[in-house]
Amino acid sequence: MTDNHYLTTLFNPKGVVVVGASTHPGKFGFVALHNILSAGFDGPIFATNPDKPIILGIQAHAEILDLPQGQVDFAMICISPNKIIDILPQLAQIGVKAAFVVSGGFKETGPEGEYLEKQLVEKAVECGIQIAGPNGQGLVSTPVNLCSQIVSPYPPEGKISIASQSGNILSALMNLSRHSNVGIARAISTGNQAHFSVSDYLDYFCNDPETAVVVAYVEGLPNGRQFYNSLNDTASNKPVIVLRGGSTKSGAKAAASHTGSLASDHAIFTDMVKQAGGYLATDVDDAFALAATFATQPLPNGKNTVVMTTAGGWGVLTADAVANAELELLPLPKDLESSIDTLLPPRWSRNNPVDLAGGETRDTIPDLLSMLLEHKAVDSLIFLGLGIQGNVARSYFESPLATDGTNRMATFHSAQEKRYAESIVEAINNFNKPVLVASELSVADPENPGPKSIRDSGLMCYRSPLVAVKCLERLTNFAERSTTKLQ
Amino acid sequence: MVSLSEFESKKLLHGYGLRTTKEFLVSSPNEALEVAKKFGYPVVAKLCGEGISHKTEINGVRLNIQNSDELLAAIQELELLGDGNSDYLIAEQINGSREFIAGYHIDKDFGPVLMFGLGGIFAEVLADVNFRLLPTSRDEILTMAKDLSGRALLEAFRGEEAVSIQDLVESLEAIAQCGLDNPSIISIDVNPLIISNTKPIAVDALVIQS
Numbered sequence: 001m002t003d004n005h006y007l008t009t010l011f012n013p014k015g016v017v018v019v020g021a022s023t024h025p026g027k028f029g030f031v032a033l034h035n036i037l038s039a040g041f042d043g044p045i046f047a048t049n050p051d052k053p054i055i056l057g058i059q060a061h062a063e064i065l066d067l068p069q070g071q072v073d074f075a076m077i078c079i080s081p082n083k084i085i086d087i088l089p090q091l092a093q094i095g096v097k098a099a100f101v102v103s104g105g106f107k108e109t110g111p112e113g114e115y116l117e118k119q120l121v122e123k124a125v126e127c128g129i130q131i132a133g134p135n136g137q138g139l140v141s142t143p144v145n146l147c148s149q150i151v152s153p154y155p156p157e158g159k160i161s162i163a164s165q166s167g168n169i170l171s172a173l174m175n176l177s178r179h180s181n182v183g184i185a186r187a188i189s190t191g192n193q194a195h196f197s198v199s200d201y202l203d204y205f206c207n208d209p210e211t212a213v214v215v216a217y218v219e220g221l222p223n224g225r226q227f228y229n230s231l232n233d234t235a236s237n238k239p240v241i242v243l244r245g246g247s248t249k250s251g252a253k254a255a256a257s258h259t260g261s262l263a264s265d266h267a268i269f270t271d272m273v274k275q276a277g278g279y280l281a282t283d284v285d286d287a288f289a290l291a292a293t294f295a296t297q298p299l300p301n302g303k304n305t306v307v308m309t310t311a312g313g314w315g316v317l318t319a320d321a322v323a324n325a326e327l328e329l330l331p332l333p334k335d336l337e338s339s340i341d342t343l344l345p346p347r348w349s350r351n352n353p354v355d356l357a358g359g360e361t362r363d364t365i366p367d368l369l370s371m372l373l374e375h376k377a378v379d380s381l382i383f384l385g386l387g388i389q390g391n392v393a394r395s396y397f398e399s400p401l402a403t404d405g406t407n408r409m410a411t412f413h414s415a416q417e418k419r420y421a422e423s424i425v426e427a428i429n430n431f432n433k434p435v436l437v438a439s440e441l442s443v444a445d446p447e448n449p450g451p452k453s454i455r456d457s458g459l460m461c462y463r464s465p466l467v468a469v470k471c472l473e474r475l476t477n478f479a480e481r482s483t484t485k486l487q
Numbered sequence: 488m489v490s491l492s493e494f495e496s497k498k499l500l501h502g503y504g505l506r507t508t509k510e511f512l513v514s515s516p517n518e519a520l521e522v523a524k525k526f527g528y529p530v531v532a533k534l535c536g537e538g539i540s541h542k543t544e545i546n547g548v549r550l551n552i553q554n555s556d557e558l559l560a561a562i563q564e565l566e567l568l569g570d571g572n573s574d575y576l577i578a579e580q581i582n583g584s585r586e587f588i589a590g591y592h593i594d595k596d597f598g599p600v601l602m603f604g605l606g607g608i609f610a611e612v613l614a615d616v617n618f619r620l621l622p623t624s625r626d627e628i629l630t631m632a633k634d635l636s637g638r639a640l641l642e643a644f645r646g647e648e649a650v651s652i653q654d655l656v657e658s659l660e661a662i663a664q665c666g667l668d669n670p671s672i673i674s675i676d677v678n679p680l681i682i683s684n685t686k687p688i689a690v691d692a693l694v695i696q697s
Contacts, residue, residue: 262602269596
């Protein structure tokens with residue numbers, strides 16, 4: 001059980017101390033305390049600083065041993081590297097069980113730093129403190145409102161958990177989380193991975209009830225087999241997305257052979273992820289879009305996909321993408337076609353993509369959406385064209401020629417967009433089938449009421465239908481694998 | 488690093504159930520003629536000895552030898568390429584238009600790994616190969632084969648029947664087992680693995696030990 005996992009305290013502390021809190025808003029020791037306070041951490045918050053200043057309303061203590069006994073189990077350490085080892089026993093004494101070391105000056109600096117890092121781990125183990133980092137930017141755990149990091153941002157709450165070998169990539173993923181409003185559960189920058197590697201975090205996420213989807217960013221792997229094993233275990237439980245940076249020359253000992261020369265580092269890595277049941281993302285955007293898909297969409301029952309669109313070109317491109325993916329562009333069953341006839345004027349596409357060809361009236365879109373999803377042959381749906389009316393609304397609102405008439409129309413359009421978005425969310429819940437909404441307006445005009453309402457509901461609005469298709473393909477693959485496993 | 492000769496490599500792999508070409512190691516033209524007579528022409532003659540791991544690069548292979556005169560001529564040519572201590576491998580000629588490559592090696596990050604992909608002279612250019620960490624299941628080996636970009640080559644092709652997947656998977660398992668059972672082996676190359684009458688057969692192999 002996750003409660004007994006060795007990393008439970010790290011992600012679910014009861015009380016926090018920032019060791020080396022600073023009065024200077026430019027210093028890590030200030031930023032860390034600020035972020036912990038501003039995110040509204042659930043438990044008591046302490047700070048240490050030898051000068052005992054009041055920082056952000058918190059009275060800092062000069063010594064760790066001045067802190068009350070048993071109120072703090074997690075320390076965010078921001079002091080110089082050579083001082084950390086000496087304070088670990090004191091932290092242990094007041095009840096600290098887990099710590100994140102932000103400070104650099106360890107392995108990344110050379111042999112001396114490497115030696116210091118080894119000593120740090122030894123001392124931490126001796127003191128019974130689970131130590132993350134060093135040389136990392138911190139961690140986030142939204143279930144306890146913890147933002148213990150020396151950078152921004154703090155993402156919305158959600159089901160995605162991330163372990164990243166790069167703080168920069170971790171921030172990028174969290175920025176995308178804020179942008180799309182698809183939230184995060186846990187996120188940790190692994191730093192030098194002195195004691196815990198990405199594998200340990202995967203292991204924790206595997207049984208963490210707050211985590212539904214896992215993202216791992218890795219560069220070098222300290223122990224490839226261990227990573228494979230953790231990935232394999234975790235991926236058999238929940239979707240795991242792997243993003244990889246850096247490709248080194250193959251160190252295969254067998255360079256004299258064909259096998260050796262073909263066995264590039266990346267070729268084996270790619271197949272290893274596949275074998276373990278993970279999904280290899282092509283870039284940060286892809287990783288996040290896929291994670292968001294797993295976090296927000298129900299699993300489809302099969303590959304039969306319908307593309308529903310209010311306008312032409314994107315529908316055609318999307319149909320091509322569906323056909324090229326491991327998905328089926330469902331040929332419309334006759335009974336469904338007849339039903340659609342009752343809703344749309346005769347010029348509709350009579351085919352998949354279901355192109356309304358501008359034939360919608362006030363309630364057409366919500367009604368058609370329900371009709372499509374209700375049909376047993378339909379497994380999932382890609383919805384295009386959201387935001388087109390909102391776009392008109394924007395032109396009218398901003399128009400130098402605005403009249404009462406245009407304003408009324410703009411208000412109606414905006415309300416309609418919101419209604420479409422709400423009906424999509426409702427349909428997903430009613431029919432328990434995935435509906436992926438895509439529009440370039442989600443980035444081109446994020447305030448457009450269509451994409452905005454989707455976002456406000458906590459769903460992802462994909463920046464392109466092609467991204468949506470790629471995500472749906474892997475969602476469907478995962479669903480199939482899960483079903484096979486149950487049989 | 489020690490390479491086993493082609494003959495020894497194949498013998499070892501054959502012991503694990505990999506189909507290999509019928510062949511004899513001979514040291515004289517007369518022995519070669521005797522063997523060829525036993526097999527029936529056409530035959531293949533190759534230089535075989537220590538340090539001759541890339542025979543095609545030194546042009547140490549003679550294919551499709553039709554009669555005794557051609558065989559004697561071939562042996563004479565090969566003798567000039569060898570170091571004087573080399574033997575000759577006389578093997579049956581295997582015909583098949585589909586060549587694959589299979590291999591095993593110890594990866595520095597992941598340990599023992601099995602490889603399978605498109606073989607022949609374009610193997611390294613096309614690099615259409617897949618890997619699986621070992622040990623692994625039969626299903627994964629099957630997936631690894633079916634995930635090739637050139638997977639259509641496993642189906643019926645140019646008048647040849649589809650590859651027997653069962654035999655293919657068993658061949659790959661044999662290579663994997665051979666590697667896993669012998670910790671001194673750091674790499675196994677089977678190239679080409681030719682499809683003959685639906686079954687894969689190892690026409691050349693190289694085992695390297697630490």
